[in-house]
Amino acid sequence: MLSTLTSLSLLLFLVNARVWNDTGDGSIVFEEAWTTPGLLFQSRFMVLSCASPCVQGLTDPDNATATATAINDELANLISNNTLRFGAFAALAMQDPVAAAAELNRTVTELGFLGALVNDYQEIGPSDNSKLQVTYLFYDQPEYDVFWQMVVDLDVPIYFHPRTNIPPVSTLMWSHSSFLRGPVQEFAVTLSSHILGLCVNGVFDRFPGLKVIVGHLGERVPSDIWRINDQLQRQLAFGMPMQQNVTAYLQKNIFETTSGNFATDLLQFHIDQIGESQILYSVDYPYVTMEQGEAWLENELPAVLHKDAILALKRGRAIELLGLNR
Ligand SMILES: *[C@@H]1O[C@H](CO)[C@@H](O)[C@H](O)[C@H]1NC(C)=O
Ligand SMILES: *[C@@H]1O[C@H](CO)[C@@H](O)[C@H](O)[C@H]1NC(C)=O
Ligand SMILES: *[C@@H]1O[C@H](CO)[C@@H](O)[C@H](O)[C@H]1NC(C)=O
Ligand SMILES: *[C@@H]1O[C@H](CO)[C@@H](O)[C@H](O)[C@H]1NC(C)=O
Ligand SMILES: *[C@@H]1O[C@H](CO)[C@@H](O)[C@H](O)[C@H]1NC(C)=O
Numbered sequence: 001m002l003s004t005l006t007s008l009s010l011l012l013f014l015v016n017a018r019v020w021n022d023t024g025d026g027s028i029v030f031e032e033a034w035t036t037p038g039l040l041f042q043s044r045f046m047v048l049s050c051a052s053p054c055v056q057g058l059t060d061p062d063n064a065t066a067t068a069t070a071i072n073d074e075l076a077n078l079i080s081n082n083t084l085r086f087g088a089f090a091a092l093a094m095q096d097p098v099a100a101a102a103e104l105n106r107t108v109t110e111l112g113f114l115g116a117l118v119n120d121y122q123e124i125g126p127s128d129n130s131k132l133q134v135t136y137l138f139y140d141q142p143e144y145d146v147f148w149q150m151v152v153d154l155d156v157p158i159y160f161h162p163r164t165n166i167p168p169v170s171t172l173m174w175s176h177s178s179f180l181r182g183p184v185q186e187f188a189v190t191l192s193s194h195i196l197g198l199c200v201n202g203v204f205d206r207f208p209g210l211k212v213i214v215g216h217l218g219e220r221v222p223s224d225i226w227r228i229n230d231q232l233q234r235q236l237a238f239g240m241p242m243q244q245n246v247t248a249y250l251q252k253n254i255f256e257t258t259s260g261n262f263a264t265d266l267l268q269f270h271i272d273q274i275g276e277s278q279i280l281y282s283v284d285y286p287y288v289t290m291e292q293g294e295a296w297l298e299n300e301l302p303a304v305l306h307k308d309a310i311l312a313l314k315r316g317r318a319i320e321l322l323g324l325n326r
Contacts, residue, residue, distance in 0.1 A: 017112035021084035064093035094122035101150035115156035140197035162187030202241030218256035260284030
């Protein structure tokens with residue numbers, strides 16, 4: 001994907017990716033690849049983004065910043081004649097929170113992007129990441145407040161998508177059981193730590209209006225919420241910045257999607273824990289087929305959710321969260 005960038009350095013069209021066709025039905029999905037799936041489902045709306053690890057895998061700050069801008073222009077160009085069906089999340093170089101905030105502003109205000117998608121932590125350091133000279137940056141540190149302030153000012157969501165670990169970490173963690181790499185275990189472990197980092201480091205307390213989206217039914221955080229709350233309660237006495245419990249952020253700031261996790265029982269448990277208002281349908285295309293997601297919506301969900309609740313799950317809340325009718 002990156003290799004095609006040089007051919008499209010100019011933005012050929014003026015884009016407003018927020019102009020869409022509100023058909024009244026059909027699902028809205030946030031996906032991680034910008035391959036357009038043959039317009040399979042006629043009333044579907046898709047938010048496209050750059051597949052993992054994208055810019056988060058580029059260690060050099062200047063290179064990452066320049067690449068993010070080129071990717072965003074290319075994505076805008078790609079959807080420019082079809083924004084009725086496709087929206088976009090920006091790619092951001094997260095080494096420099098000020099520059100990331102400025103690029104988010106540019107893509108949202110000038111291109112009509114609906115928010116951004118970050119692929120978990122940002123790599124920074126020497127270009128060779130095969131040794132442990134590279135550092136991971138997590139956006140739960142105070143220097144990212146300037147970025148979160150922009151996110152809140154623009155009132156757009158930031159999607160946290162998983163990525164793999166760099167080779168030396170991957171070797172330490174997963175060489176004993178390489179079948180557990182990626183979506184089985186590695187993604188949820190790494191990304192849920194980042195999400196919980198935002199909680200315990202007080203990011204949602206400093207930015208009460210912040211909206212973060214996590215796929216795969218919240219990377220297991222709501223599933224494990226009893227133990228998380230119970231154990232964090234014991235840390236309060238040791239100066240943890242977090243002002244509330246994790247449930248409170250899950251009920252307000254963190255939105256999860258069903259992407260790649262069509263577990264009906266678990267969905268019901270999550271509805272009990274965090275509320276329907278926090279849960280949106282998505283698929284995980286192209287790693288999961290659109291047909292599998294649609295079959296779940298049509299064949300399994302009617303047994304547990306009313307028609308109106310399914311409509312809200314598959315599009316109503318996305319329209320609100322993405323500000324599509326803004
Ligand atoms: C919007 O979608 C509806 C239903 O698919 C279709 O009939 C209509 O032509 C679309 N409008 C535009 C402007 O594409
Ligand atoms: C980023 O670095 C890669 C690899 O060194 C290089 O091929 C690419 O042209 C650079 N991109 C930019 C935008 O500087
Ligand atoms: C958008 O442009 C491409 C390339 O010119 C073309 O193939 C495609 O049919 C266009 N799509 C729409 C919806 O106009
Ligand atoms: C976004 O950038 C524009 C200038 O391009 C500026 O006027 C505006 O204040 C910025 N928005 C925010 C929320 O800072
Ligand atoms: C979390 O905090 C809220 C108050 O913000 C409280 O009502 C709720 O009982 C707490 N939940 C747990 C599991 O501690």
